[in-house]
């Protein structure tokens with residue numbers, strides 16, 4: 508039976524991650540390169556890059572590199588100190604920091620130099636937040652949702668930014684607290700719309716399909732969220748990491764006519780395409 512397969516718009520990589528992965532992938536295969544930490548939390552992508560001579564290296568091992576070795580900065584970006592260190596080693600730095608994140612670095616650096624204290628709404632252990640904090644001498648106040656700010660002493664002159672993947676709800680909660688105490692408040696909402704747009708498109712699509720397939724890591728929070736949204740609208744929603752988890756028998760033996768597909772932020776296009784191919788294979792096997 509011929510089925511219609513619809514891939515949700517904005518599935519998979521956001522602009523910044525795609526740019527970083529493309530930077531690491533589109534190179535001469537002979538040339539050895541390094542990424543500072545895994546370019547993305549997807550083992551398939553990391554293994555594929557290793558096959559083309561791109562290896563992840565941690566900052567603690569940076570001394571093992573030779574002058575002029577190429578190191579790629581991933582989309583999360585890094586602190587000023589890390590950038591200075593890489594420069595001091597005379598490495599060939601390819602900066603694939605997402606331009607939206609670089610913009611936050613610049614703003615935080617400028618306002619910090621103008622005497623503002625910096626507050627970041629986000630997860631203090633997330634590499635992006637660690638990087639941003641490194642553009643204001645690691646002096647930022649970091650809060651997830653403001654619940655720890657109620658009793659804290661808030662600086663009078665404050666610039667607030669957010670992790671790009673933070674929830675609007677947390678941003679609003681924090682601002683509602685700061686507004687009561689700050690004398691001079693600069694609020695730069697740096698939340699990126701990529702996640703929200705991906706979720707909205709998945710929601711719209713899941714309302715009109717017989718089967719919705721969400722592709723992504725089982726431990727990935729953005730993939731789990733996509734799954735929950737789709738499941739609310741389409742009871743027949745599957746969460747798979749790749750095409751090997753999709754059974755041809757399952758597809759063959761149903762009267763599913765329209766299949767929707769979306770994918771989490773760490774899922775490359777080629778994994779999405781392999782799922783599509785598997786569905787087509789099931790059609791042929793009928």
Ligand code: SF4
Pocket residue numbers: 521522523524582583605606607608671672699700701702
């Ligand atoms: S800022 Fe947006 S586009 Fe850039 S890496 Fe983060 S989520 Fe992706």
